[in-house]
Amino acid sequence: xxxxxxxxxxxxxxxxxxxxxxxxxxxxxxxxxxxxxxxxxxxxxxxxxxxxxxxxxxxxxxxxxxxxxxxxxxxxxxxxxxxxxxxxxxxxxxxxxxxxxxxxxxxxxxxxxxxxxxxxxxxxxxxxxxxxxxxxxxxxxxxxxxxxxxxxxxxxxxxxxxxxxxxxxxxxxxxxxxxxxxxxxxxxxxxxxxxxxxxxxxxxxxxxxxxxxxxxxxxxxxxxxxxxxxxxxxxxxxxxxxxxxxxxxxxxxxxxxxxxxxxxxxxxxxxxxxxxxxxxxxxxxxxxxxxxxxxxxxxxxxxxxxxxxxxxxxxxxxx
Amino acid sequence: xxxxxxxxxxxxxxxxxxxxxxxxxxxxxxxxxxxxxxxxxxxxxxxxxxxxxxxxxxxxxxxxxxxxxxxxxxxxxxxxxxxxxxxxxxxxxxxxxxxxxxxxxxxxxxxxxxxxxxxxxxxxxxxxxxxxxxxxxxxxxxxxxxxxxxxxxxxxxxxxxxxxxxxxxxxxxxxxxxxxxxxxxxxxxxxxxxxxxxxxxxxxxxxxxxxxxxxxxxxxxxxxxxxxxxxxxxxxxxxxxxxxxxxxxxxxxxxxxxxxxxxxxxxxxxxxxxxxxxxxxxxxxxxxxxxxxxxxxxxxxxxxxxxxxxxxxxxxxxxxxxxxxxxxxxxxxxxxxxxxxxxxxxxxxxxxxxxxxxxxxxx
Numbered sequence: 001x002x003x004x005x006x007x008x009x010x011x012x013x014x015x016x017x018x019x020x021x022x023x024x025x026x027x028x029x030x031x032x033x034x035x036x037x038x039x040x041x042x043x044x045x046x047x048x049x050x051x052x053x054x055x056x057x058x059x060x061x062x063x064x065x066x067x068x069x070x071x072x073x074x075x076x077x078x079x080x081x082x083x084x085x086x087x088x089x090x091x092x093x094x095x096x097x098x099x100x101x102x103x104x105x106x107x108x109x110x111x112x113x114x115x116x117x118x119x120x121x122x123x124x125x126x127x128x129x130x131x132x133x134x135x136x137x138x139x140x141x142x143x144x145x146x147x148x149x150x151x152x153x154x155x156x157x158x159x160x161x162x163x164x165x166x167x168x169x170x171x172x173x174x175x176x177x178x179x180x181x182x183x184x185x186x187x188x189x190x191x192x193x194x195x196x197x198x199x200x201x202x203x204x205x206x207x208x209x210x211x212x213x214x215x216x217x218x219x220x221x222x223x224x225x226x227x228x229x230x231x232x233x234x235x236x237x238x239x240x241x242x243x244x245x246x247x248x249x250x251x252x253x254x255x256x257x258x259x260x261x262x263x264x265x266x267x268x269x270x271x272x273x274x275x276x277x278x279x280x281x282x283x284x285x286x287x288x289x290x291x292x293x294x295x296x297x298x299x300x301x302x303x304x305x306x307x308x309x310x311x312x313x314x315x316x317x318x319x
Numbered sequence: 320x321x322x323x324x325x326x327x328x329x330x331x332x333x334x335x336x337x338x339x340x341x342x343x344x345x346x347x348x349x350x351x352x353x354x355x356x357x358x359x360x361x362x363x364x365x366x367x368x369x370x371x372x373x374x375x376x377x378x379x380x381x382x383x384x385x386x387x388x389x390x391x392x393x394x395x396x397x398x399x400x401x402x403x404x405x406x407x408x409x410x411x412x413x414x415x416x417x418x419x420x421x422x423x424x425x426x427x428x429x430x431x432x433x434x435x436x437x438x439x440x441x442x443x444x445x446x447x448x449x450x451x452x453x454x455x456x457x458x459x460x461x462x463x464x465x466x467x468x469x470x471x472x473x474x475x476x477x478x479x480x481x482x483x484x485x486x487x488x489x490x491x492x493x494x495x496x497x498x499x500x501x502x503x504x505x506x507x508x509x510x511x512x513x514x515x516x517x518x519x520x521x522x523x524x525x526x527x528x529x530x531x532x533x534x535x536x537x538x539x540x541x542x543x544x545x546x547x548x549x550x551x552x553x554x555x556x557x558x559x560x561x562x563x564x565x566x567x568x569x570x571x572x573x574x575x576x577x578x579x580x581x582x583x584x585x586x587x588x589x590x591x592x593x594x595x596x597x598x599x600x601x602x603x604x605x606x607x608x609x610x611x612x613x614x615x616x617x618x619x620x621x622x623x624x625x626x627x628x629x630x631x632x633x634x635x636x637x638x639x640x641x642x643x644x645x646x647x648x649x650x651x652x653x654x655x656x657x658x659x660x661x662x663x664x665x666x667x668x669x670x671x672x673x674x675x676x677x678x679x680x681x682x
Contacts, residue, residue: 211404219418220392233408
């Protein structure tokens with residue numbers, strides 16, 4: 001035994017000569033000590049949520065001429081929620097957001113995984129490419145939006161490149177065509193967020209035990225078989241984390257898109273966030289906005305809970 | 320089953336030479352241990368046999384097939400890793416079935432082979448257990464079974480017992496040796512533990528600093544070490560080596576050990592081998608092969624330490640260059656400060672050339 005004396009709380013009490021503290025007393029003391037922090041947490045998380053819930057069942061707006069706490073006088077018996085269910089613009093914005101997500105997140109995942117696989121091995125110039133590859137992630141989204149706005153002008157570099165490739169002048173009006181504008185927006189998102197996917201997946205990839213890969217090789221598995229039977233299962237947790245982060249983030253897609261198209265042409269690239277933004281700043285119907293935001297919060301929470309459950313299950317089987 | 324021939328095998332990592340021209344012939348069905356301290360090149364040799372590393376020079380032949388350019392998945396080699404490298408996200412059954420499945424064997428065929436190998440290794444009741452919660456001897460069996468199911472010509476084992484505690488190691492050694500008898504495969508076993516090598520191997524290849532020092536049966540390397548390194552490395556404690564010069568006496572050739580006096584006369588054969596040598600030599604004898612003598616011919620040395628190791632007692636004699644260890648029965652009546660007179664068993668004495676380190680032998 002080493003000469004380490006373990007001091008228990010009882011010893012401590014003896015040492016300071018105070019009377020022993022009961023378990024209840026200890027808990028109460030802990031509560032009192034953490035009270036300021038708890039109030040702060042309550043204020044920044046629970047309070048806005050409750051306020052939002054409150055406003056979402058009223059017709060209150062900043063133009064109502066009264067404070068939000070008086071909103072009860074404008075109670076509209078859940079009209080915001082029934083309106084929402086019938087709001088075609090909301091549903092089409094939701095559908096558009098879903099389309100962007102269904103295209104962007106898998107594209108970012110596959111590109112990120114391919115790049116991570118490439119970077120797991122050594123090749124000349126790896127460090128330089130690595131830095132270049134991570135740069136899009138560091139660009140402020142508003143700046144990225146402006147970059148892609150310029151790139152996709154009808155006289156912009158994208159068309160110039162297409163002209164050079166096809167040999168005839170290309171003058172596509174990317175951002176004025178409803179379909180092409182959506183594609184341009186998705187390209188920008190994939191450009192900016194593939195690096196994050198890459199970074200997370202690379203971390204997972206280098207964590208796969210090398211000798212298990214060697215063992216699989218010795219047992220005759222080809223590279224593809226090794227990837228499917230060893231690498232992917234070992235990366236399950238980290239893949240779920242990466243996808244959950246991007247699904248949640250992508251659902252809130254706003255700044256890059258808003259600068260590129262402003263949600264246009266018309267409502268062709270209007271996602272949920274753009275729609276909420278417009279309702280908040282132009283229509284000023286905050287009761288309705290609160291109802292939409294709550295509905296989306298519920299949806300995203302379900303995604304998050306699902307992802308965390310999968311992660312907890314995956315963690316039972318450590319790599 | 321397959322013999323292995325290493326011919327002029329060399330491995331360099333940049334400027335560092337991990338293996339200097341190694342020649343070794345391992346016969347079909349033989350259990351060969353590669354024994355040496357860390358960094359001696361034993362693992363490098365094994366990795367080259369497995370195809371995980373490319374030799375810088377020389378050849379590796381399986382039977383008469385040159386393995387140059389044959390990827391590791393096609394060499395027909397079973398490899399047991401130091402930590403077993405079990406696929407922890409799979410069940411025992413999935414681990415065993417992995418090889419045949421990757422090669423596209425039919426489901427019924429896989430089931431039959433997994434069943435047979437599980438039966439042989441007593442893994443049948445554990446087949447549907449997750450592989451991440453198994454004890455280390457089960458892991459060893461899964462690792463062996465996973466390779467054995469491919470019916471490899473050659474089995475390579477990379478210090479499989481180094482993560483196991485001492486008590487359990489004895490159990491695993493026995494189990495491993497029995498498995499080898501069952502499979503009758505050529506086995507190459509890398510270890511730094513001489514006890515493992517001595518107890519399991521048919522032959523031992525002792526290595527040091529990338530150079531093969533000696534190849535022989537466990538008793539050959541123990542009784543007739545080819546050089547000073549092997550003499551010191553094999554045995555616990557290793558062979559005693561005392562500096563001296565050969566000298567003629569009226570009773571025959573002896574070694575003059577300077578202040579320690581002269582040794583008892585050397586055996587006739589050894590004396591014949593040393594005839595003519597006048598340079599400095601190392602007089603060697605095993606700690607287990609010395610007896611206490613009352614007065615007659617022996618080396619008189621002070622007892623400096625008495626080490627009780629249970630079954631026997633190790634007595635340390637002398638100091639510095641002139642220090643030896645001897646192993647006696649526990650009833651030896653020596654205490655620190657006593658003077659002991661020890662006489663090595665004449666037939667067990669070995670003499671090495673101090674300049675080259677090589678054993679002096681007839682012929």
